[in-house]
Amino acid sequence: MHQGPNASVGGQRFMIWLAIAGAALFAFAYIAMIRFFPPPPADLPADQVALLYSAHNVRFRIGVILGLISGGFLVPISIVISVQMARLEKGVPIWAILQGVTGAIGSIFIWLPVLVWGVAAFSPDRPPELTLIFHEFSWLFYITTLALFPMQLLGIIYLCFSKDEPDNVSAFPRWLGYLTAWQLVQSFGGPMAVLFKTGLFSWNGLLPFWIPFSLFFAWFAAICWTLLRALRCQKAAGA
């Protein structure tokens, strides 16, 4: 068994729980405070869009603060995934680097839209059309994550499929590869939101929102679980 970087098991565990706590706080801020779940319809007229930000303005802005505190949760989990990937790679761990870099930059799709929601809510009395621009920018940014996430998933898929026997000490069982591959295939539905304002392909529709969000949630839970399980085994094995 080739041994990659020997990062501390405790440190990796801490980062996983940091990511889980961040995701939980983000979900609270997004669902309960910002209340963009389910998303507002993509064809909402400007005056109603402005109302989304001006009504309950203080609650909304506190939600933005909480969202910004927690919105980077993808970074620590990506680092741990990379460390675990590097364990299995030979030489320079290029798949681990690709995953870690795209995961860290990809977190921008989570926290930057929240910041723009804060900008939209910052001046509730500006003309509604101006708020609409920030609104549309932030939502399309939030939904079309295609530039980075597929590359992040690619390395994970590769590692899940590159080993013959499922290895208890590895965080990448075969089924995780298929789950990740499904997420990769479905991530192509997101950019359709640029073309449609109503129906299943708009940013509040099945393809750009509901399926990718459900799959991301399932994937995040799954990989946290496999990582923690692998770390437990690695600690027991004294690796």
Added chain:
Amino acid sequence: MGKLFADRLLRTWVLLVAVTLLSSLIGGAGGAARLGSAALVTVLVLGIAFAKVAMVMFTFMDLARAPLALRVIAGLWLAGALGALLAIYFGVGG
């Protein structure tokens, strides 16, 4: 054994091509005029399409030899999707 299986694939393909041509004669521009009823055209066209899907599943994907659970899932998808499409076409439930 291998040869027999290969023949099965070829037979399925010939059948698939034949029913594709048949369904394209039935459906599409002016099909209703030829058969006298748009609903009949739709039932035939969808029925043929799902029969083709079943052939691809059970022969090309080799689900015919898969465990029962997988075949049941495939059957449920076929029945559920075809049933839903026909129900919606005929306006069941508004």
Added chain:
Amino acid sequence: MQPRIPGEPGIWLLIFGEMTVFAVLFASFLHARHGDVAGFLAGQAHLSKGIGIANTLLLLTSSLFVAKGVDMVKQGDSIHAPRLFAAGLACAAGFVLLKALEYAQLFAEGIAVGSHPFFGWYFALTALHLGHVLIGSLLLSALTLITRKPLTRPLHLALTESAGCFWHMVDLLWIVIFALIYLVE
């Protein structure tokens, strides 16, 4: 005969997951059509049925090549297997070319996504499917390269069969899309 799972259990999560998503799309398409039958029929008249038929035949044929290719891999035939996958890939390229031709014809007529709900659905369904064709083509390209050497590890056989099943799914989804978009009256 002992039942066996084609490929690996995991690929069926992906395949039936995708098929369920598409089934929802198909049902929503017919639901939208139900509200505007005349408009959808007028839109359908703009499509070239010949291209739809040719594309269906191309995908059916590619599926045959891929199924035979997987068969050859199982028999350890590293001469014919890559050729069969390459033939499947050629059919896929033909499909993409015809699809591009059909898009170009519609654009030349001034028709785009926003022209009518029918075309919104047409472009969305076909583009989404085209994305699957491209992913499947990447898999077929990989198979063409990998199977030039005999595959002996069970993992590689399972992955080959899984990739083949993904390609059959691409074929199978198009069969329904073809019926719904080009043929339903």
